[in-house]
Amino acid sequence: MNLRYKINTAIFLAATFGYGIISLIHAYADNGSVSSLEQRALGELPSFSLGSLATGAFIQDFEQYFNDHLPLRTSMAKTGALIMTWKGLPDEEAILVQQGGDNTALRLTGDNDMEQLVQESQDTQYLIYKEQAYTLFKYSNAAAELYAETLNRFRSEVDSAARVYSMLVPTSSEFIDHDHYSQLSDSQKEALGHINELLSSGIQQIDAYSALDQHKEEDIYFRTDHHWTALGAYYAYSEFMKTVGEEAVPLSTFAQGEIDDFLGSSYKATLSYKLKSHPDVITYYQPADSYSYTRYYTNGKKVEGKVVDPSYAKEDIGLYSVFLGGDFPWGEIHTGQDNGKSIVVIKDSYANAFIPYLIPHFESIYYIDPRFYKGSLTAFIEVHHATDVLFLNNSTVARTKGIAELIDQLL
Template sequence: MKFRNTFNTLFFLLVLFGFGIVNLAFFQSGSVSSLEQRNLVRRPAFSLDRFISGEFPREFDDYFSDHFAFRTLMAKAGAYLMEFKGLPDKNEATILQQGGDNTSQNLKPGNGTGAAANTGQAVQYLIFKDRAYTLFKYSEPSAERYADALNRFKSAVDPEIRVYSLLAPTSADFIEEEKYRELSYSQKAAFDHINESLNPEIKPIDAYGMLARHIDEELYFRTDHHWTALGAYYAYVKLMDALGEEPVPLNSYLKGEIKEFLGSAYKATLSFRLRAHPDTIIYYEPAEKYTYTRYSTAGKEIEGGAVDPEYAKASGGLYSVFLGGDFPWGEIQTEHKNGRKILVVKDSYANALIPFLIPHFENIYYIDPRFFSGSLTGFVKEHDISEVLFLNNSTVARSQGIAELINKRM
């Protein structure tokens, strides 16, 4: 018995130290994961205060997890095994449950959203053929909370300011196989409930109906939860109809493409089926003259184009071709001296739509409440806003996070 205990102890120490030596020898020192197309966590700075508070150990744990020896190999193996989970007919469809999507960034305790931020943030991806769909789970309290937030905003600003609500559906409502569509709650029904709960002076924009009429076109990415620029364009057409404006024809824009795009659904699932069928991002550059300035969380001014393929880096995500990615707020100044100034309170779905607004407004502002820390109503007053568009995807009808942030930033 004594010999066995000694042997077990020595074996345990051998495995422990051997594993440590192997990890040190093959520790990944890169800054970008080409497999997941994202930045890896950087080594945290050490200080005694941060060590005592526990902040440094937590950050170092994240750093270690991102740079673990053979991490990429094990991630690939794990993704392969995950392909065996899900529906009985694994050759046809698979359901994978992962973390939050791009829309839920920054919705966590500590930024003012409280427990509501954690409601409904888990995401289920359906991998069907060569495409991923984000399954939708409806939360009536979340939907009503979002409508209430918009109503509170409308009551808090000048009555002359026109307020619009555009709810963007994800692709799950448009799956070709009905049996897989039925895995999600109807986003149309959720949107109808939100719209019915809005102040009558807030005008809903039926982007859903417009997209449904063009669903045979490439309105959504296969490997990402966003709509494409074409999907955003059709929503823009519907918005212009509500505003009494003539939309600019799509062929008036300079068209470009970015190949080998693996988006948020691939990053979350590392599905081999998605990796074998990467997307091509089609973008449309505005022909008109304008200036675009976005502001970082540190308040730094960054100038550039509203649509620019130079933004599309693997580390930051190729979808950043639109607006450069997600920032607290930004401003586009055009040469149209018509006095019309619009504010878009948005999530990342709006990034592909906002550039289409350039021909119609003198100034276009956007605020992303996930990162913005100022006052929405104060911003409207300071910049003499004439119109406000709330543009968010169906996440607002499954999670209270965005509604809580709008209320907090009121």
């Protein structure tokens, strides 16, 4: 064995074991709990027990914790995305990115079996086409039916005098402008239609789908994020007001502003350089009417602010936080209206861009996010004397049972 070989071997082993030791030290010392790049909670150091060791749960949880707290993890993820550009993948017309712990990308061609590509994976999949990311939709009949059952149960348990509405919002993948690639997603129109068929007659349906479909050529969804834009939310708001028999306030009456260089959740999930090279612009509309807004944290802390404020748009929590300041267990808005109308919006984050438009129409506006709220929905409705209740959720409710189960636990 020559000297050069020994030296190379020694350097390789030193680098490998050195990085491993540094990683272990960093993993134990690092107390970061959230990845600002991925906008998700990082794995926590698991508690050791003989039982968890015997079942393998401890090893699995520790592996997740270790992977989440590697030194330079964020930099390495970005470098990996850059290497994909050297392989030529982002130069293809479209690619399919699968998010299941590790990102993988597949070139899409006319020879792909689109149905098989979706059926073979249970992970979240993104289609990146024409510098836009689409979160693919896979229908679950069980999830759709559970959501309808949960809303019907709510309707039966609240005061019959309260008006209850359901707004189901399609995501951008419903409007993929390519016959071949659109086959990657199940029909959201049919999925949402099935939920509507099962809803009680005591729940009035808001046809956000048709409102968005009529404007699908406009910028109603972000290209690098899974949310709709404030413009898309405005069209849904207009449909809501038409359904309740009121006129929507013209968009021109709101003060308009813009936030440049928005790279949203879809970019952070895929780290696609196609998306990075074409960031979004967030256009926001601030209501002219007077109001007070208070949002409540999980620890009970309350903070007053504005419903639309560009100062909320920070990288660590996401620029979409310009609307309502982000996601909170609940919040309340009191306006200058004197009409005795009070609405509670039970919502996901799509409603954040929607709720500010309600200020000219209600005396009080409350929102509840079932992902964080711990109280009773029916008690909340009663205590706050709600005249109206709006369930506003995107089509995820017809894909997974999560939101329905959370709402059910609050009844």
